[in-house]
Amino acid sequence: MSFITIKNLWKEYGKQVVLENLNLEIEQGEFCTLVGASGCGKSTFLKMLLGQEQPSRGTLNLEDEPFPPQPDRNRGIVFQRYSVFPHLSVRDNVLMGLELEQRPILGKLFGKPRREALVKVDAMLEAVGLTGAANKWPHELSGGMQQRLAIAQSFLMKPRVLLLDEPFGALDPGIRNDMHQLLLRLWKETDTTIFMVTHDLHEGFRLGTRLLVFDKVRHDPHDPQAFGATITYDLPIGKTDDGLLEDIQTNLSKTARIQAA
Amino acid sequence: MSSMRLINRHPGRFSAIALGLIPFVILILIYGMASHERLAENPNDKLLPGLEQMTAAVERMAFQEDKRSGNYLMWEDTVASLERLGMGIGIAALMALVVGILNGTLPLFRANMAPLVSAASMVPPLAILPILFIVFGLGELSKVMLIVIGTAPVMMRDVAQRVRELPQEQFIKIQTLGANSWQVINRMVLPQILPRLIDTMRLSLGPAWLFLIAAEAIASTEGLGYRIFLVRRYLAMDVILPYVIWITILAIIIDQCLRLTNRKLFPWYNAGGH
Numbered sequence: 001m002s003f004i005t006i007k008n009l010w011k012e013y014g015k016q017v018v019l020e021n022l023n024l025e026i027e028q029g030e031f032c033t034l035v036g037a038s039g040c041g042k043s044t045f046l047k048m049l050l051g052q053e054q055p056s057r058g059t060l061n062l063e064d065e066p067f068p069p070q071p072d073r074n075r076g077i078v079f080q081r082y083s084v085f086p087h088l089s090v091r092d093n094v095l096m097g098l099e100l101e102q103r104p105i106l107g108k109l110f111g112k113p114r115r116e117a118l119v120k121v122d123a124m125l126e127a128v129g130l131t132g133a134a135n136k137w138p139h140e141l142s143g144g145m146q147q148r149l150a151i152a153q154s155f156l157m158k159p160r161v162l163l164l165d166e167p168f169g170a171l172d173p174g175i176r177n178d179m180h181q182l183l184l185r186l187w188k189e190t191d192t193t194i195f196m197v198t199h200d201l202h203e204g205f206r207l208g209t210r211l212l213v214f215d216k217v218r219h220d221p222h223d224p225q226a227f228g229a230t231i232t233y234d235l236p237i238g239k240t241d242d243g244l245l246e247d248i249q250t251n252l253s254k255t256a257r258i259q260a261a
Numbered sequence: 262m263s264s265m266r267l268i269n270r271h272p273g274r275f276s277a278i279a280l281g282l283i284p285f286v287i288l289i290l291i292y293g294m295a296s297h298e299r300l301a302e303n304p305n306d307k308l309l310p311g312l313e314q315m316t317a318a319v320e321r322m323a324f325q326e327d328k329r330s331g332n333y334l335m336w337e338d339t340v341a342s343l344e345r346l347g348m349g350i351g352i353a354a355l356m357a358l359v360v361g362i363l364n365g366t367l368p369l370f371r372a373n374m375a376p377l378v379s380a381a382s383m384v385p386p387l388a389i390l391p392i393l394f395i396v397f398g399l400g401e402l403s404k405v406m407l408i409v410i411g412t413a414p415v416m417m418r419d420v421a422q423r424v425r426e427l428p429q430e431q432f433i434k435i436q437t438l439g440a441n442s443w444q445v446i447n448r449m450v451l452p453q454i455l456p457r458l459i460d461t462m463r464l465s466l467g468p469a470w471l472f473l474i475a476a477e478a479i480a481s482t483e484g485l486g487y488r489i490f491l492v493r494r495y496l497a498m499d500v501i502l503p504y505v506i507w508i509t510i511l512a513i514i515i516d517q518c519l520r521l522t523n524r525k526l527f528p529w530y531n532a533g534g535h
Contacts, residue, residue: 070436071437077437087529096448100438150434153434
């Protein structure tokens with residue numbers, strides 16, 4: 001039994017086929033990066049893992065149980081934007097998860113329990129390098145720092161699966177590199193299973209343990225929505241050469257052009 | 262110098278103030294001239310009273326005891342009107358907060374309640390004023406109810422809309438942190454909606470004044486609207502005009518108080534953190 005089992009998974013919206021016939025086995029602690037042209041179902045796949053969308057057909061199991069049909073605290077998420085709460089300070093943003101867990105009615109901690117929770121929060125802020133910004137509002141942070149905050153928020157709750165939807169897409173290349181180091185460090189420390197969608201194929205080739213390429217193998221020139229995307233490459237990271245990278249790049253650009261036409 | 266397009270020409274600080282004042286000055290001048298001319302012809306003219314007559318009227322209404330009741334009428338009117346206005350808009354805001362948040366957050370509640378709220382917001386409130394007088398009598402309740410009925414449905418719709426404009430990402434995120442439905446409302450929706458509710462209240466103040474004065478004009482024994490409609494019988498423009506100016510000043514003060522409260526209580530909202 002694998003940690004996550006995906007068998008004959010399809011996702012359709014009416015006549016539009018987004019994903020067709022996905023088959024995957026994912027072990028606990030794997031770090032999968034998902035790449036592909038726009039509209040090739042990467043985000044849809046992530047939403048199904050999250051519980052925001054349901055599969056049309058097929059199996060999507062977590063330890064032999066179907067994925068719950070709504071988001072829950074076993075699956076953390078970091079979006080490209082809007083992942084943090086604007087009305088809470090950096091510290092309170094990270095504290096929120098613990099407060100929700102310990103106080104089902106009020107959702108707020110006071111006194112000693114709060115102080116104890118804040119020890120964990122501050123350790124996490126330290127780990128992501130936000131100690132100095134603990135009392136700032138999110139809008140006072142740079143884009144990179146906001147993403148650090150969103151990552152800290154999720155990791156503190158120790159989700160079994162962490163989903164990242166183009167988390168560094170809006171960041172400068174230099175910052176992006178720092179974020180990769182941060183993410184790899186937290187991943188190794190926690191043994192979380194990670195899925196990360198990215199536009200950047202090079203990012204996909206460097207990070208994590210496994211690269212999943214989403215692409216369309218069939219095209220109907222008269223009906224672009226007739227066929228969905230599937231996983232065309234499922235590669236272990238670090239054992240591939242640059243020639244393969246170029247091949248994949250060529251395939252994806254071709255699909256992107258067909259999609260745009 | 263190349264000619265700047267009008268859309269790119271901005272006034273400096275002082276010219277902005279001057280430009281803003283000009284229309285007021287022109288209006289006052291026109292009024293002053295017209296009033297002066299009429300009064301020169303007939304010193305007892307009531308239609309366009311001069312500054313002198315108006316000051317005398319304010320002196321009489323605000324700073325001298327009324328001979329019959331022993332009250333300072335303008336203050337009595339102000340307190341009565343502000344009480345009604347505050348109660349009305351306060352109750353309406355509270356209702357808007359509860360119904361709006363539930364409507365915006367819970368799809369089942371929305372399916373159940375949104376059509377009713379939409380329909381209610383289309384009823385012309387003044388058309389049901391007679392019903393209110395019949396049901397609630399001619400006392401305070403019916404005046405407050407008119408303000409509530411006139412402003413609450415629109416505010417409910419606005420609050421629900423604001424809730425639905427919160428980024429979907431945040432609703433997902435808080436669920437992945439383990440929140441139940443109540444916690445989503447309590448920790449995420451409510452605190453982010455409060456500053457938006459204050460904005461909605463500011464916009465609703467205009468209609469609220471309208472309904473207040475309409476209700477007071479029809480059935481009341483004191484209040485700013487009551488007084489204006491009472492002295493209309495004697496063509497007492499020297500009282501009506503200062504009252505209108507006073508109501509306008511009150512409206513501006515309330516609006517600015519709400520704006521400052523919003524800034525003070527929700528710094529993240531006003532610094533562009535939403």
